[in-house]
Amino acid sequence: xxxxxxxxxxxxxxxxxxxxxxxxxxxxxxxxxxxxxxxxxxxxxxxxxxxxxxxxxxxxxxxxxxxxxxxxxxxxxxxxxxxxxxxxxxxxxxxxxxxxxxxxxxxxxxxxxxxxxxxxxxxxxxxxxxxxxxxxxxxxxxxxxxxxxxxxxxxxxxxxxxxxxxxxxxxxxxxxxxxxxxxxxxxxxxxxxxxxxxxxxxxxxxxxxxxxxxxxxxxxxxxxxxxxxxxxxxxxxxxxxxxxxxxxxxxxxxxxxxxxxxxxxxxxxxxxxxxxxxxxxxxxxxxxxxxxxxxxxxxxxxxxxxxxxxxxxxxxxx
Amino acid sequence: xxxxxxxxxxxxxxxxxxxxxxxxxxxxxxxxxxxxxxxxxxxxxxxxxxxxxxxxxxxxxxxxxxxxxxxxxxxxxxxxxxxxxxxxxxxxxxxxxxxxxxxxxxxxxxxxxxxxxxxxxxxxxxxxxxxxxxxxxxxxxxxxxxxxxxxxxxxxxxxxxxxxxxxxxxxxxxxxxxxxxxxxxxxxxxxxxxxxxxxxxxxxxxxxxxxxxxxxxxxxxxxxxxxxxxxxxxxxxxxxxxxxxxxxxxxxxxxxxxxxxxxxxxxxxxxxxxxxxxxxxxxxxxxxxxxxxxxxxxxxxxxxxxxxxxxxxxxxxx
Numbered sequence: 001x002x003x004x005x006x007x008x009x010x011x012x013x014x015x016x017x018x019x020x021x022x023x024x025x026x027x028x029x030x031x032x033x034x035x036x037x038x039x040x041x042x043x044x045x046x047x048x049x050x051x052x053x054x055x056x057x058x059x060x061x062x063x064x065x066x067x068x069x070x071x072x073x074x075x076x077x078x079x080x081x082x083x084x085x086x087x088x089x090x091x092x093x094x095x096x097x098x099x100x101x102x103x104x105x106x107x108x109x110x111x112x113x114x115x116x117x118x119x120x121x122x123x124x125x126x127x128x129x130x131x132x133x134x135x136x137x138x139x140x141x142x143x144x145x146x147x148x149x150x151x152x153x154x155x156x157x158x159x160x161x162x163x164x165x166x167x168x169x170x171x172x173x174x175x176x177x178x179x180x181x182x183x184x185x186x187x188x189x190x191x192x193x194x195x196x197x198x199x200x201x202x203x204x205x206x207x208x209x210x211x212x213x214x215x216x217x218x219x220x221x222x223x224x225x226x227x228x229x230x231x232x233x234x235x236x237x238x239x240x241x242x243x244x245x246x247x248x249x250x251x252x253x254x255x256x257x258x259x260x261x262x263x264x265x266x267x268x269x270x271x272x273x274x275x276x277x278x279x280x281x282x283x284x285x286x287x288x289x290x291x292x293x294x295x296x297x298x299x300x301x302x303x304x305x306x307x308x309x310x311x312x313x314x315x316x317x318x
Numbered sequence: 319x320x321x322x323x324x325x326x327x328x329x330x331x332x333x334x335x336x337x338x339x340x341x342x343x344x345x346x347x348x349x350x351x352x353x354x355x356x357x358x359x360x361x362x363x364x365x366x367x368x369x370x371x372x373x374x375x376x377x378x379x380x381x382x383x384x385x386x387x388x389x390x391x392x393x394x395x396x397x398x399x400x401x402x403x404x405x406x407x408x409x410x411x412x413x414x415x416x417x418x419x420x421x422x423x424x425x426x427x428x429x430x431x432x433x434x435x436x437x438x439x440x441x442x443x444x445x446x447x448x449x450x451x452x453x454x455x456x457x458x459x460x461x462x463x464x465x466x467x468x469x470x471x472x473x474x475x476x477x478x479x480x481x482x483x484x485x486x487x488x489x490x491x492x493x494x495x496x497x498x499x500x501x502x503x504x505x506x507x508x509x510x511x512x513x514x515x516x517x518x519x520x521x522x523x524x525x526x527x528x529x530x531x532x533x534x535x536x537x538x539x540x541x542x543x544x545x546x547x548x549x550x551x552x553x554x555x556x557x558x559x560x561x562x563x564x565x566x567x568x569x570x571x572x573x574x575x576x577x578x579x580x581x582x583x584x585x586x587x588x589x590x591x592x593x594x595x596x597x598x599x600x601x602x603x604x605x606x607x608x609x610x611x612x613x614x615x616x617x618x619x620x621x622x623x624x625x626x627x628x629x630x631x632x633x634x635x636x
Contacts, residue, residue: 020371021617024369024370024371050342050346051342051343052372052620053339053342053620053623054370054382054389055389056385056389056392064372067373067374070374071368071371071372071374075368294625295625298371300624300625301621302371302372302617302621303620303622303624305371306369306613306615306618306621307612307613
């Protein structure tokens with residue numbers, strides 16, 4: 001981050017329908033914004049979209065995403081094809097209270113492998129995530145040795161054997177943080193290909209296991225106070241005391257614990273909780289589209305994006 | 319209404335973004351639906367739409383509306399270019415309680431000058447209305463001689479001199495109802511051209527005034543118990559005891575009083591109040607888009623339509 005720092009009004013994370021719809025409104029209101037996104041999420045899998053108003057003929061999700069990106073690019077909005085690996089609240093002084101930090105004029109620092117971005121507000125339009133591993137033991141030991149946040153929980157695993165489940169830049173970012181606390185780390189890609197760019201950043205001391213994870217085991221049942229003791233992958237059992245899950249691209253809920261954002265539960269797990277103004281439980285951080293759950297449809301995401309933009313405009317006015 | 323009666327699952331009133339978005343979802347869920355609408359409302363005035371997700375190049379509101387209509391027509395949904403002039407709840411037996419009627423298996427009868435339609439549910443996607451006349455005395459005497467519902471209030475004006483403010487089929491429908499109660503009716507078009515089709519149905523006893531309305535006057539101030547006593551148009555004062563406003567095409571709030579639907583106030587006047595499932599205060603009647611107020615944008619209307627359709631599907635399942 002050299003030279004003069006550009007403080008954006010809003011950083012929109014996600015370049016799907018919710019993010020781009022919000023970008024249209026913010027750009028037309030002459031706000032200084034940037035859209036950052038690595039992929040188009042669930043739209044990439046949509047072979048044929050017919051139920052979105054205004055499409056005379058069905059188109060692919062990819063084509064619709066492409067149109068949306070062109071639409072904001074034509075308005076002069078930068079759309080960065082980058083992966084957000086961390087979001088931090090920067091504030092003057094030494095206060096750790098997020099609310100207070102914002103009142104004091106805090107800003108958000110959003111980091112990608114290529115760049116740093118600073119903004120007054122952030123919009124999560126990152127889609128709905130599947131953070132869960134569908135293996136025996138995952139639900140049982142979640143929070144009992146299984147963590148989604150290296151910054152939050154890494155300290156408890158100093159010099160202990162741990163595993164990181166990840167295959168991309170986000171996983172490696174988490175791993176890098178943990179590597180300062182313990183050198184005994186195994187990286188599990190869970191059968192997914194390891195991103196070549198991310199692979200370059202992995203310290204050579206790290207063991208990489210590309211087998212599919214079959215189970216997570218504890219020293220005794222979780223209800224009797226048990227915690228994670230091992231992970232089974234490719235027919236082999238790895239003794240571990242902690243497992244950090246950071247698969248694929250980081251989404252809203254991956255940052256939730258770090259930022260103090262409330263998340264949904266049950267069928268709404270993998271989503272952020274927002275108020276009627278689309279604001280999360282942290283002032284200045286908004287969310288829209290599949291990232292807030294509900295009806296997972298382009299139509300609803302586009303509406304969300306417009307309404308979230310309206311709230312962000314109100315918030316920036318203050 | 320001859321022959322076998324077709325009971326629709328849903329009648330969608332309005333062929334703009336909210337109505338068509340809902341139609342897409344209902345049609346794809348194999349529901350038996352019809353869209354009825356005379357015009358495309360506020361979209362007709364939009365010369366250039368840029369802020370709706372998925373449009374690579376700006377288009378006119380008319381072109382967007384046209385695309386949407388084609389989209390549902392391609393799915394086999396009938397889109398009727400007709401004006402809804404009345405909506406009634408039909409129910410077996412002699413009960414006047416709407417809630418009870420629905421529990422008893424009530425259906426909605428929607429009437430246009432050309433046809434009758436019957437359905438289990440109705441969606442108002444009629445846009446936001448301006449029912450107010452911007453003339454001195456209008457606000458003061460609203461509800462004190464000024465009415466929006468001939469069926470509700472006509473009885474109080476038997477054999478009295480009244481005015482009907484209207485210029486289309488809806489105004490004439492209201493006038494026809496009132497004509498059974500009093501012959502002393504003046505029709506005011508408020509400077510608007512009289513729809514030629516509607517004109518044919520006006521009884522010859524009726525005086526038609528095409529001048530712009532300048533004021534509404536009372537016998538004394540409304541706060542002292544005053545009521546409407548005259549209307550000024552084109553420099554002439556007409557002695558009247560009641561004024562029924564039914565301008566243009568009937569919208570959601572024109573039917574609200576007749577059906578018992580709660581409506582918004584202040585900046586939200588001209589809108590219907592709905593719950594989180596987009597249902598109005600009458601079970602089986604839903605509303606979406608500008609008709610429910612809030613952010614008057616295509617993006618929000620499209621999201622509303624999709625979500626309302628989801629609730630209608632839930633409702634039809636019961």
